[in-house]
Amino acid sequence: MKYSNKKLSIENIKVQSIAKKFGTPAYCYSYNQLKENINNFKRSFKSFSPLICFAIKSNTNVNLISEIRKLGLGADVVSMGELMKALKAGIKPNKIVFSGVGKTVEEIKYAINKKILLINAESKSEIFEIERIAKINKKSVNVGVRLNPNVDAKTLSQISTGKKENKFGVSEKDFLELVKYINKSKFVNLKCLSVHIGSQILDVKPYENMLKALDKIIKKTNHSFEYIDLGGGMGIDYRNNKKVLNLKKYSLSIKKFLKNNNSKIIFEPGRSIVGNTGILVSKVTYIKEGHKKNFIILDVAMNDLMRPALYNSIHRILPATKSRKISNKTYEFVGPICESTDKFLTIKNFQKLDEKDLIVICDVGAYGISLSSNYNVRPKPIEILIKNSKINVINKRQKLVDLI
Numbered sequence: 545m546k547y548s549n550k551k552l553s554i555e556n557i558k559v560q561s562i563a564k565k566f567g568t569p570a571y572c573y574s575y576n577q578l579k580e581n582i583n584n585f586k587r588s589f590k591s592f593s594p595l596i597c598f599a600i601k602s603n604t605n606v607n608l609i610s611e612i613r614k615l616g617l618g619a620d621v622v623s624m625g626e627l628m629k630a631l632k633a634g635i636k637p638n639k640i641v642f643s644g645v646g647k648t649v650e651e652i653k654y655a656i657n658k659k660i661l662l663i664n665a666e667s668k669s670e671i672f673e674i675e676r677i678a679k680i681n682k683k684s685v686n687v688g689v690r691l692n693p694n695v696d697a698k699t700l701s702q703i704s705t706g707k708k709e710n711k712f713g714v715s716e717k718d719f720l721e722l723v724k725y726i727n728k729s730k731f732v733n734l735k736c737l738s739v740h741i742g743s744q745i746l747d748v749k750p751y752e753n754m755l756k757a758l759d760k761i762i763k764k765t766n767h768s769f770e771y772i773d774l775g776g777g778m779g780i781d782y783r784n785n786k787k788v789l790n791l792k793k794y795s796l797s798i799k800k801f802l803k804n805n806n807s808k809i810i811f812e813p814g815r816s817i818v819g820n821t822g823i824l825v826s827k828v829t830y831i832k833e834g835h836k837k838n839f840i841i842l843d844v845a846m847n848d849l850m851r852p853a854l855y856n857s858i859h860r861i862l863p864a865t866k867s868r869k870i871s872n873k874t875y876e877f878v879g880p881i882c883e884s885t886d887k888f889l890t891i892k893n894f895q896k897l898d899e900k901d902l903i904v905i906c907d908v909g910a911y912g913i914s915l916s917s918n919y920n921v922r923p924k925p926i927e928i929l930i931k932n933s934k935i936n937v938i939n940k941r942q943k944l945v946d947l948i
């Protein structure tokens with residue numbers, strides 16, 4: 545994404561022409577950026593060639609998932625719907641892992657029938673349930689057990705998952721008991737130890753602590769795990785301050801870990817694969833100058849992009865056409881929804897905007913469309929993929945008739 549002649553464009557397609565042709569709000573993804581992210585990820589860890597399972601929940605667009613599959617990735621799913629989408633996008637079952645604390649009987653049966661690589665169980669009860677279903681169906685099912693390593697991911701509390709107060713995974717004590725239990729079972733095979741300590745992690749330290757915890761517990765089990773699934777959580781640079789997770793350093797720590805543990809590594813990245821591939825194009829509906837605050841009211845809202853309302857997260861906002869005229873006022877960029885949390889960002893000294901001007905919200909490829917809803921009976925935005933300087937509509941704008 546860059547400005548040329550003051551006009552913002554993705555892969556040489558002007559944001560302005562996208563808005564003109566397809567309307568706003570519109571999600572736009574860059575294929576080149578996607579490819580670069582995936583290649584960079586692979587390159588960083590190539591010394592032990594991990595299985596990279598894209599976390600479908602970060603972006604559930606089947607066409608995009610299909611592109612991700614063509615670039616060599618498998619899938620991490622957390623529901624039957626996501627599993628169906630991964631299969632529809634052509635991902636082979638032997639590259640799919642299933643996570644989540646509350647898999648239902650129906651979901652477990654479906655996963656067993658589809659012969660996916662691993663069901664990563666998160667409780668004793670779930671292991672008993674998988675065993676019961678496998679026994680009825682006379683099958684032997686490959687499972688992982690998710691450990692809660694009790695390490696602090698040092699990220700937002702809402703997206704931290706690896707501490708003992710979180711609902712995810714099992715404690716060390718339960719883990720050790722489950723290893724013994726599963727090793728005696730004829731219907732479940734313990735293939736994997738899995739962890740996922742949280743999301744938007746920018747520092748290697750929490751991962752290093754996690755690896756230490758894994759090393760310790762593996763020694764105690766005396767079990768040889770075919771796979772170690774390290775989850776995802778690699779952070780990206782939302783603030784444009786160049787702070788990103790050092791994948792090379794993480795890779796070195798894993799290499800060290802693998803000296804004692806001869807397992808295949810699985811990753812489940814979501815955000816780091818798609819986060820910076822997407823922008824959300826929006827038009828200014830009104831500008832409202834108040835007594836205490838000034839508002840830029842956009843045609844995009846929290847139903848289209850939930851992260852700021854849900855986590856107070858920051859997404860940069862850029863004008864579609866650059867000008868030198870800077871406003872000396874402070875503006876809050878808000879949506880039209882009847883909620884005070886329906887706001888995106890407060891900006892001082894933004895360039896002067898007029899009603900009907902276009903802006904883009906940056907880095908919305910992950911947890912953008914996948915967290916969107918129809919709140920206020922608002923149709924979901926169109927999704928567009930720019931590939932080889934061509935515009936591909938990969939999901940149509942929802943129509944009001946579909947909602948009413």
Ligand SMILES: *Cc1c(COP(=O)(O)O)cnc(C)c1O
Pocket residue numbers: 599601602620643644740742743744775776777778812813814815816910
């Ligand atoms: C959400 C999630 C991921 C992906 O997290 P990112 O921060 O998007 O990389 C991976 N594994 C599990 C189990 C998850 O719940």
